[in-house]
Amino acid sequence: MKLQASGKSSTWFVYQKIVIVFIVLLLPLITMSLWLNFKGMSVSKDAILDSSFAGASFYSKQLDKEMYFIRNLQLELLNDQDLQKLGFRGGTLDNYEEVALIDQIRDRLATLTVSSEYVLNAGVYVESVGKTISTFSGVTNTPNVEMELISSLLSVKSKPSFYRSGDRIFFIETENNGKIWSYIEIARPKLLEALKEIAKLYPESEVLLGNKELGSILATEAEPAQTTGILALAGSGDLNSLETPTKGSMHGVDYFIIQNDVSSLGLELIMYVNQNEITRPLSQFITWFYTLFIIALIVLILYSFSVNLMIHRPLSKLVKAFHMIETDNLDITIESKSKDEFHYVFNSFNNMTLKLKHSIEENYEQKMALQLSQLKQLQSQINPHFLYNSFFNIYMMCKVNDAESAAELSQKLGSYYQYITRSGSDDVPFVKEYRHALDYCDIQCIRFSNRIAYEDGGPSGIPPAFSVPRLIIQPIVENVFEHAFVDGMDDGRIYINADYRDGRLRVTVEDNGRMVTDELIAQLGERLGDDSKQMEKTGLMNVHNRLRLKYGPESGLFISRSVYGGLKVELIIIDVSEEAS
Template sequence: MRTKKNKSIFSAILIAFLLVVMPVYAAGYLAYRWGITRLRNEIALSQSAQTRYYMQKFHSDIQRTIKQQSSVSSDRDVIMLSAFGEDFTEKNYPSIETMLAINRIQARLTTIMDSNDIIENVTIHMPSINKSIHSIGSISDLTPEAYLELKNIYDKREEQVLFKDNVPISIVTSPFQYASMGRLPAYIVEVEYSIPKIFNTLKLMKGDLEGGIALVQEKLNLMIAGTGDANLVWGLLEDNKVKPVAVDSEPGSYPGSVDIRKYNGVKYLVAIGRDTFTGLTLVSYTPVQEIYRPLQKYQPYFWTFTLVLAVFAVMFLYIFYREIKKPLVKLIHAFRMVDDDNLDVRVEYRQQNEFKYLFDSFNSMIDRIKNLIEQVYKQKILYQKAELKQLQSQINPHFLYNSYFVLRDMAENQDCEGLAEYTKLMGTYFQYITRNSGQSATLSQEVEHARIYAMFQERRFRNRMKLIFGELPQSMCDQVVPKVVLQPLIENAFEHGLKNTVKDGILRVSFKEDTHYCRIFVEDNGKDLSDESLEELSNNLNNEDNDIEQTGLINIHRRIRLSFGLNSGIYVSRSELGGLCVEMRIEKPGGGNNVQVADC
């Protein structure tokens, strides 16, 4: 029987080759990927550091500006004008003291503006004189509506950077102790930040790198200034991360992240910094393709290395196939032909190497096997047939002795009808065992022969026992078995199991079939079977010694095994009836290591 196909040696050599070559290729690939990753991380680190730096700068500058705005509350001129100032127009000129106070306030506001590069203008709004004093642009009229608008913007603030007409501003109002008795503050200090100056700062920060940078207010969905497309900026701010980039944050840095994000099918390296004080978000992004551009000059070297390695691998595998794999396949094919009982196969190999020796040894082995088959195997088959004939000849005369006594009794009793039936069955019985048409029969024929024998014995011992003979399943009828193997089992039950039974004896013959075996059971309720006798009988059946006494059961056991293999034979146990249970087990074709029935 052909065993399960094993793994090919070609696969093992191929795996070994890959284990040697792949680390070399992997090292080259990893070096290439390491360069890309390092460059990407350096750019990510640079963008992250720049983002943190400028967010800190915006934070510090605006915080300092707001402190300067708050310091205005201690200015004497501001206090005097907000509390005691007088309204004036082009016709009603202010006093000299008022003009001097306004000039000093303008100088103070100019100082605040000069302290921050991104300030466009600084204004203090005073409803007491209905004027707005600017660091640039002198004095303008203040309407109640404009003043109320500024107050409402200030009252709704959540962060320190506010917006008026989409322009970033910061507002500080007068302290309560200097405010009038009304609901409005005594004055409002407003700083307007320059969008063009913020843009120039961002452009300087980005430098020559591709991509863009933008300062936005996420809550208002407002892009304050930036060098890129607004839709791209808002798209990158959405949660569409591809993978994070590991960048160490400095202690005290502002919340943010560095990620690779995807928008419209393009990947970007994105650095995001957020400041809760100002409410602003700084977004810097660079196309990932631009990061890899400096390494493109190394790609030809990498692909050349890959091509050379692939050519080397193909050449190695071709030589291995021609010199090793192909001869092995040829030799394996020859072995399989031998496994299929083809002993005329021969293999040729012309090259002078180790395979030449193997092929010549194979041919020599086949020749020796053919000689052994002629000298040993055929002799063994002839011996087995002779042994089977000898075993069967020991069984044939067992029944004849008592048959004539029964005929004599029936004749004396003038039982003509019974005598006729009995002689007919005897003719059928002896015809079966003496017929030379073959030494094998179907199981249905063997069972019918055994049934006739059992009927004879039942008539002989009709006052002492009862026969229960089951029906043979239809699926078992065509099973081929050696002739006269079932009748000796029934004879053994009569002669030994029920020998000393005076009455109420039972002999039961039954049949059972499963996936692998046909089983025939012959049982009796004899009282003389001891455990020691049962064990001795079982040991004799399992004894392969040819010198052991050849009893009927042992003869049948060996015939069955010679015909059907070692998984078949006779097995004994104690019957549920109390006596001996003899099981004849016949292995079906395909049920195991099956041997075809010998013509014995």
């Protein structure tokens, strides 16, 4: 059964993906919490401002109504019949009637004074009797202080909504072409007290009564510079709305400004408060919000750390172990201190590596046994004709009394069979293997009646202790004698060379035979490159497979055309131990 993983390859770690998904899922909640927090702050702030605006608007309307009420009483006083009679007939009335009218007017003034707490003093000036009548100074002949003060205020050409004399505020009206004056002094302390009541709508707020032209008439703020700046902000174009609270900044401080029109005085009642004072009740919610936000970040960090600890580290340990297996290092085990799923995975991995190691060892032993059996097979493949011809040559040499040649051939033949039939280790020093191949060449050259010769380039740079498997060069030379010179050529040559450089042994066997075609060379190359297990195990194939089994796929036999016209066989061995050092 084949299990296939879905999805595309990625360079992200698993725990990074988990953390990113967690953040993506958590981000909308954090964003919504932020929005709800600031939206709630905005709604609460607007509610506070609306409440303050409604309260200030209510008090300003009440004050405006009170001022209109006082003005109406003043106008009614001017139209009083007793005052009109005194104004028209003041010089013609007898003393009793004049005194009676004056008493009536005094009573009306007293009633006007008590009708509103904002009235400090109410009085009239009657030119026909030359007297001023007021609740403050009574009936006084003119000229007097009150009459002179009112006269100076009336000298203003354009009639204002009210008159000012220092800190004193007056309502002044005239009748009968200025022959009757009615003046009412507004109680400044009471008016200031009313402004302070409005300021109590919100802590730390201040209220002023005034406008841009006249400046601050009355204010709860003790600093004139502050009130002047607020009036400048209130009179600017973008803050001239009387419907909703507006904002302004002065000396780096943001203010909420609430304006209400007091038309009876031609002034504006302005309430202003530091924006921080408005948001101060909300500061604890802001603190809690940021505390929760920091807690959320800490939870995210702890979650990431826990995912890294519980998932990423075990996975990284497992991945590193697999990387080590890829380098053929099977002496590795993963320790697990937990009892979770990774404990099972690690134990399974350890069991797998152990079984794999045992399987490789068994396979290696089998291959070594196969290699030994191939060597035994090669040793048993002694050509009877080669043995018969060798003995026949010795016989003929004895017949012709060539004892020296017979002795030499007998010695080489004995050395040859002693080498191929010996038991023991499969590996022998290279110089012995090379000498054995030359002995074979000597025997064959005698057999072929010296029609064939060989040239030995000699080993070059071979380490004395360098060992190779037995019978790896002689089968190559044997192949030359069996196939290259079967046409009976008289001048056959074999060229043998060996050199060792940088951990690489190269043995070259070439001939000048005429029997090897390009097609045959190609076929031999394909057969040597085929990894099929059904290949024959004799001759060149036997040597090639043994070399690849022992030294790896880069070692073995390599076939090509020789520069001498025949076949060129290169035996290459990569000394892995030498390369590693």
